[in-house]
Amino acid sequence: MAGTLALAEPFKVGVCYDLSKAYTFATPQVSQAAMDVAKLINMQGGIGGEPVEVIVRDHGNEPQRGIECYSRLSREGVFVFDTLSTPVSLAILPRAMEDGRILMQSLVGRGDAVDGTVFEWVYPVGPTYWGQMANDIRYIKQLHDDDLSDVKIGYIYFDYPFGQEPIEILKTLSQKEGFELLLYPVPLPGSDQSGAWSKMRRDNPDHVISWMLGGAHVVASKEMQRNRIPMDKYISVNWLNEVDIANIGAEAATGLKRGTNVVGGQDVPLRLEIINKLYDEGEGSGPLVNTQDVYYNTGLAMYSIIFEAARRAADLEGMPITAESYKKGLESLENYDANGLMAPITVTAEDHGGGGKTRIEMWDGETWVPQTDWIAAYGEVVWDVVRESSSKYGE
Template sequence: MRLLTKTLTVISMLGGLTAGTQVLAEPFKVGVCYDLSKAYTFATPQVSQAALDLAKLINKKGGIGGEPVEVIVRDHGNEPQRGIECYSRLSREGVFVFDTLSTPVSLAILPRAMEDGRILMQSLVGRGDAVDGTVFDWVYPIGPTYWGQAANDVAYIKQLHDGDLSDVKVGFVYFDYPFGQEPIEILQTLSEKEGFELELYPVPLPGSDQAGVWSKVRRDKPDHVIVWMLGGAHVVASKEMQRNRIPMEKYISVNWLNEVDIANIGNEAAIGLKRGTNVVGGQDVALRQEMITELYDKGEGSGPLEKTEDVFYNTGLAMYSIVFEAARRAAEAEGLPITAQSYKAALETLEDYDANGLMAPITVTAEDHGGGGKTRIEMWDGETWVPQTDWISEYSDVVWDVVKESSSKYGE
């Protein structure tokens, strides 16, 4: 079968799904070891619900190549040791594709996955240099790393200043732990390259006290503020910005900002706020509509309907569309059962794959396990998110220089 194009429906892309196909007893299993109880509960319920829904939909249509799929969800509480236990237990049950949605847990599992020859999907978390497939051959951070996302934010700011950043001051407000610290090296590199002034504003966890940070932002008067925080910390930041009379238009968030955050900030108060994203938000996405028709209208959804109205649900659909599309390609290319090796090879055939317009197009190769790192900037207009850029992947040479420098030290 020739490569599928983005004009096909996602379910066809996950394809060869024929109703009435004989379903095998042993499913293709995906291990979803997530934090469902502590730090990341603002996103993990929606993402895991989307994964479960997608598996249900595929199985209703006969599975992949006649083989059912199974998503196994376990809680690791964002604790590396519990994540390792989840990985080890599910490995013994025949799982060889894993996702953690946690940087600390991903970092803990990564050496084991590399040694064991199991796939670690690492979208939007984990080591930024793991996009280097020549070093991290079993790790696939498909989608934008935080390095690439921050670089695209700088490219957007440069666009706003007619290509000249020499007189621009950029603030970086970030959680003072690995997730928040991740973009600093790229921002510092780009500051030297483009000549803008970079001010760093660390925020202590859990982000409930930001008064001192935003008072300093008020005094320093940066032209733009890139923000690497999560969940309710965005709401706290917005209140401090209002208190300090800092325009919301200056705020450019990491992708982890959703409709719940906007509602808590207030639709009107959030006008002008921006975020980077690699997933289309909103409820009119084709695959989400398929879920409503085939599952939720029939009382077969994997969780509350309102969770499907969140951009993080769409994020889950995007992530697991990739997971299952690779499984379909593996079954088509090398037959059943799908193995870790056939699955790995299939991942590296993804070219301009966008799940029928659900996300930024990705192209995965043996060298680039990130898929190209495209994002776009969106702005809240009081009712919806309005794209401010096309899907872009800028400063890729700078990002890859840092990737190569970092990945070369792995194992030292």
């Protein structure tokens, strides 16, 4: 029966990731962080007196391989899964819903899956792309004295589900706030952006929001220089890291902004504890250099949430943890920020996203400087779009 499956010991999380194709700019750091968090927990006695384990498998960003990973690990007793891929998450979601297994969906997948009244087993904890986009618009509005009526906002994006996901909320906010929305789709993998930026030079938007990944940011920066578009117009989705800055050039990137739900830098308490207890003792799960990246911090945040929910499930319902008790653990998280690592989240049975807070950071040539507090803007607007979309699930 859904929700009653007991996990075989140790407590396992199925990490079905793309380790070989599209998302290799981030998955090594995130999966390494997942394994490090598990090691640290086990050093501290595990959860409920039992060890924890993350099982990492490659799906190559291919939905069918993701389904195979899900099916195989399900047979081994796993019922908490993470894919870090929108196409794979979309493929697994109906199966997880039917099977009563937990699909974690942080920073990927369906934006409307925050609606826990419909997507009972899906948890996009953290900002969805809809929420992150809404927060970007709120920041831009703040820059224009709360009046966007004469503002042009360009949106450059990969023309596939990841980039297309925020368009609905962008159009809704354009109608609400009166700004002119200009769309600039680019084909994968983002190496050919010349036409989009040439058109942007002619259109001259006041701000450019970018939903691209990895090396595409470097291509964008070169096109901006070629078209004499100032870097401070550029606001990236959260997928922009220290490697991208180095490839753009620290000075050339000055003024560039990104949305984020995790704290950047190397001085966060959990990372320092892991370095001290694992890496300094030769027990790290991968290269030390990977821990110096914001995507590593993203992984620390994601798996702090996953294991904190398991800890609370054990406290609330005892051992062994079941899918149903794990749900209760997740839905007991209130203002949880993993000791300052990320935007605080509060998960409920209705809101599986945790509140959707992000902040805008600007690269000043040497480091990231916050431009806002943690914010969650346009909540009613976002949730109207969420409910309209989620109501169509299963039709």
